[in-house]
Amino acid sequence: MSESDLRVIQSGVATFFGRPLIAPNAVGGVKCAIVGVPWDEGNVGRNGANYGPRTFRDASHWFFGYNAEDDFDLWEEFPTVDVGDVPVMPPNAERTMDLIESHVRSIRTQGVFPFSVGGNHSLAIGAARGAASTVSRMGYLSIDAHLDTADEWAGERLISGCPTARAAEIENVNPRNVVVFGVHGWLNPRDQVQNAADKGIIWFGSQQIDRLGLKHALAEAIRIATDGVDGLYVSFDLDSVDASAMPGTGTPEPGGFTAKEALYIARELGRAKPIAADVVELAPCYDLSGISARLACAVTMEILSGLCGK
Ligand SMILES: [Mn+2]
Incomplete structure (x- = not known):
């Protein structure tokens, strides 16, 4: 281990994975820009x-870029920077989504992958809109215990129960390319099941995934979400992971993916x-041992590893 590796881990100001902090309008030349969205x-x-990004930065300092099993260094092959946080506006969801x-959109138009x-x-409502505006037809794949297909929640349309429904409404997103994978538990109300059916949104429940086998089911989910599109948005809701491995989230669900399955999916x-892509719903105040934050970091690294062809 080099001296600089040691420094990244043990000292300094926390950035995502110890990557350089760069202004979001000057990312040209790197492959990936990670942005915090401290929005709750x-x-x-x-x-x-809302404390997820800050804790994620701290936890991610403890990871190397090198992967022994695949014998490659993620940060060498996929240069990545921290572009700070989106300046969210807590009193105003509409403005924050904008x-x-x-x-x-800005990161994408600089030729860089926004995470x-x-x-x-x-x-994900705002992020999917930004991504969709840079392609002609986009698919949306959400890994989630919950459908999130609420048309509205007591009249509100920009809340955490709605991102799948909002994605399916984007002009250049065909609802038939909108897929939710990993649905289970007792927080998927009938109106959301109905709304998904009405719109043509496909979802894979965990019983169905067990019947098909994870590998086959996921391949099918990806096939549907990417059929005829020139861009795919992926949203990874951490509550899709079993509560035993992901206690640090707003809605921990028993019966979800194992940590190992989550890494495979990622x-x-x-x-x-x-x-x-995004990784959402890390709520550090419930993550007493810090395992949820570490899994969130590992999920992110797996997504980026897949992106760079590993
Ligand atoms: Mn969700």
Whole structure:
């Protein structure tokens, strides 16, 4: 281990994975820009995800870029920077979604992969819009215990129960390319199942995934989300992971993916070559041992590893 590796881990100001902190309008030349979205308004679960990016930065300092099993260094092959946080506007969800949208669009138009670290799932509403504006037809694949297909929640449309529904409404997103993978538990109300069916949104429940086998089911989900599109957005809601491995989230769900399955899914998502991605719903106040933050970091690295062809 080099002296600089040691320094990154043990000292200095925390950035995502110890990567350089760069202004978001000057990322040209790198492959990936990670942005924090410390946003937790419009949340229908327990609060706390606004502290996700900060904790993610701290936890991610403890990882090397080198992967012994695949014998490559992620940061050498996929130069990545930290572009700070989207300047969210807590009193105003609409304005915040616009800020997230323009941020993702700006990174994309500089030829760089935008990776958003949340923050609650509603941030995907803005991020998916930003990504979609840079292609002619986009698919949207969400890994989530929850459908998030609420048309509205007591009249509100920009909340964490809505991102799948909002994605399906984007002008150049065909709802038939909108897929949710990993649905289970008792927080998927009938109106959301109905709304998904009405719009033609496809979802894979965890029983169905077990029947098909994870590998086959995920391949099918990716095939549907990418059918006829020239860009894919992937959203990784950490509550899709079993509560035993992901206690640090607003809505921990028993019966979700194992940590190992989550890493497999993340690598495959990267291999599907999305144009933008997020990892959402890390709520550090419930993550007493820090395992959730570390899994969130590992999921991110797997997505980026898949993206760089590993
Ligand atoms: Mn969600």
